[in-house]
Amino acid sequence: MTTVLTDIEGTTTPIAFVRDVLFPFARSRLPDVLRGQANRPDIAAELAEIGRLAPGKDPVRAVLDWMDEDAKVTPLKTLQGIVWHEGYQSGDIRGALYPDVAPAFRAWTAAGHRIAIYSSGSEAAQRLLFAHSEAGDLSPLIAGYFDTRIGAKAEAASYGRIAAALGTQDIIFLSDIERELDAAAAAGLRTCQLVRWQDGTTPSTKHKSVNDFSLIQP
Helix, strand or coil: CCEEEECCECCCECHHHHHHHHHHHHHHHHHHHHHHCCCCHHHHHHHHHHHHHCCCCCHHHHHHHHHHHCCCCHHHHHHHHHHHHHHHHHCCCCECCCCCHHHHHHHHHHCCCEEEEECCCCHHHHHHHHHCECCECCHHHCCEEECHHHCCCCCHHHHHHHHHHHCCCCEEEEECCHHHHHHHHHCCCEEEEECCHHHCCCCCCCCCEECCHHHCCC
16 A cells, blocks of 8 residues: 655646635735734634744734745644635635546545645645545545644655654655655655646656656556
8 A cells, every 4th residue: 555645736736726816815814814813712823923933023914924925834824724714614715626636536545545645735724625626525535634844845854754654654755846856755755746837847857757647656
């Protein structure tokens, strides 16, 4: 049994969905959430972390600046996930996937393989995308979710921790980004790059690459 560990943005999901749908949705709602719901325990915890990371800075300004920088900062990702949850629940957002993804997930699961997700987006945001995807609820097919709390995606140690959490070294990691693939390979994982031409992926010369999940044999 192989575990297929996959990135999201640029791999399972068009970058345009994140850039043109998720980010604007969060940006438009986060200021009101931070100002109007600051006493909610989950939001208060993230506000405290923002204060630690950006001392003396207005929390709303800090969050918006991080969004402008596309910073991989855990409190930002967590707050985005809270806002996106409302959008998915209301039906304002549906998780976009490349058309080859859901059939491959189902085929791999039927063949006895496991699927796990590793993204810089929060675990909560990952769960929402796959539970409310355009292809239906794919969450029963996914055995685990990992975000930046386990480590940065360009660090080999992060993949070692994921392997330990999954209880296996038989993992193939899928991503569009070469430096992430390099880190996974350094940790002993097999790798495959997804070259999504719509997203302008630069093909790697060091890793196997495909343009469709159906071409991957775990």
